[in-house]
Amino acid sequence: MAPSPSIPKAAFWMALSIASFLAMSVAGRETTAALNVFQVLELRSVIGFLILLPLVMMSGGFAAMRTERPLAHLARNVIHYAGQAAWLFALTLIPLAVLISIEFTTPIWTAILAVSFLGERLSKPRLAAIVLGLIGVVIIVRPSAGSMDPGHLVVLGAAMCFGISMVLVKSMTRTESVVRIIFWMLIIQSAVGLVPALYEWRNPGLALWPWIVVIAFTGMSSHFCLARALAYADATIISPMDFLRVPLSALVGWLLYHEQIDIFTAGGAMLILMGNLLNLQRKAPLPSEVAAS
16 A cells, blocks of 8 residues: 655655765765775675565565566666666766766666667657756766766766666566565676676775675665655655755765865756756656666
8 A cells, every 4th residue: 555645754765865875975985995896896785685685584585586587687787787886986086976966867868768668758858858968968077178087978877777777677667576676686786796896805994894884785775765755755856855965965075075066067967957857747757666776
């Protein structure tokens, strides 16, 4: 039974989601300063699996995790893993607010892919959303200004991977539960990342372990809380709340890393926000799709 709509409850869960995303960003930067990206992802998957295990048991145990769509899980998780690796790597290259701003193009790429592969209709609002999002990216990246950072391309690639992952998840939620999708995500991604993680493995110092646990926990809590928020309010209400991550990440970057944000990043971020809001005129994503993405 779906919960009754409640803006205060939606705001509460959204605040927890934003806090989780911000904590994950800081933890990601702290860990990747000492460990390679693949090792961080491997530790996140293993610890995340241990955190998920009680939920697996409550959902019917390992027998309930059996799937008839192994290839779909494999394809989705290889792409999602690539996106996560690119996102973590970009954390070491560009300011937090710039990274989060470009990451917000994920719904734009999802819209493009949904039209191409799911047969969804390309409406005028959706087309306008795509155009605004792309213009916003160009303003932030400024390829003709000589200030283009490789990190911009890396996080843009991550956003595209997340968009593909979202489309695949959307098709999978018709037959797969959220717990099963996350279960196979952790299993497959830990297998995919094992060899590159071991290639340059470094034993984490004691000071790093709290950050590693934070990444593992917030990697799931961020999406879980976002899904809970969507259960209490429409995406048209939730999305503007989620965009608070941009100024808050700018604040965190300024406080912790002395990062400065220019007017181009702010302007591009606003266009991406406008594109996302236009994109919300279509059917909002199901909470299950968000939780598993």
